[in-house]
Amino acid sequence: MPEALAGTPEPPYWAVVFTSVRTADDPGGYAEAAARMLDLAARQPGFLGAESVRGDDGVGITVSYWDSPEAIAAWRAHPEHRAVQRTGAERWYARYAIRVCRVEREAGGGAS
Amino acid sequence: MPEALAGTPEPPYWAVVFTSVRTADDPGGYAEAAARMLDLAARQPGFLGAESVRGDDGVGITVSYWDSPEAIAAWRAHPEHRAVQRTGAERWYARYAIRVCRVEREAGGGAS
Numbered sequence: 001m002p003e004a005l006a007g008t009p010e011p012p013y014w015a016v017v018f019t020s021v022r023t024a025d026d027p028g029g030y031a032e033a034a035a036r037m038l039d040l041a042a043r044q045p046g047f048l049g050a051e052s053v054r055g056d057d058g059v060g061i062t063v064s065y066w067d068s069p070e071a072i073a074a075w076r077a078h079p080e081h082r083a084v085q086r087t088g089a090e091r092w093y094a095r096y097a098i099r100v101c102r103v104e105r106e107a108g109g110g111a112s
Numbered sequence: 113m114p115e116a117l118a119g120t121p122e123p124p125y126w127a128v129v130f131t132s133v134r135t136a137d138d139p140g141g142y143a144e145a146a147a148r149m150l151d152l153a154a155r156q157p158g159f160l161g162a163e164s165v166r167g168d169d170g171v172g173i174t175v176s177y178w179d180s181p182e183a184i185a186a187w188r189a190h191p192e193h194r195a196v197q198r199t200g201a202e203r204w205y206a207r208y209a210i211r212v213c214r215v216e217r218e219a220g221g222g223a224s
Contacts, residue, residue: 063131
């Protein structure tokens with residue numbers, strides 16, 4: 001991703017919060033697929049941005065932002081994404097949760 | 113936090129997605145305050161759970177879950193939390209974004 005924090009428009013818009021715990025299995029294949037999925041997501045209609053972090057303990061959170069629930073549904077149904085979802089559920093993730101959300105309000109700032 | 117992934121009820125409920133980039137400043141004070149805030153949040157009315165990850169690059173995502181927007185507003189206005197928000201904006205975070213969301217749908221699974 002080009003930026004650590006996504007530049008999103010005025011709410012409302014939509015978010016997919018994907019939280020997961022990695023297995024120890026297949027680190028190379030996982031890393032390659034994760035990078036590919038972020039790249040592919042960024043080229044889908046309605047994509048607004050994404051933020052992704054994984055800690056040393058294997059816990060990860062990826063939030064992707066979309067302009068509509070229809071855009072999220074289309075991305076979920078993308079054939080290459082579906083294949084990766086299956087491998088994730090079976091091999092890469094000990095546990096995961098996906099939450100589809102409507103973003104109602106946004107604020108921000110910082111010292112820089 | 114007791115669990116890496118939060119156990120949340122059937123949607124709808126609410127989420128606060130807090131994404132940030134740390135400065136290099138005050139690692140000890142920051143770590144102490146971050147742990148204290150998660151502990152304090154967990155004791156507020158309407159708190160449902162939280163998930164938090166920070167990567168080696170200083171990017172972090174914390175998602176907290178709440179049963180209503182009123183519970184989120186009360187937590188935002190908590191005096192000790194407000195003091196930490198000020199220090200965060202001035203010292204700990206180079207950049208941050210806060211997004212308040214209504215969770216509409218949840219799914220999950222995994223290999224374990």
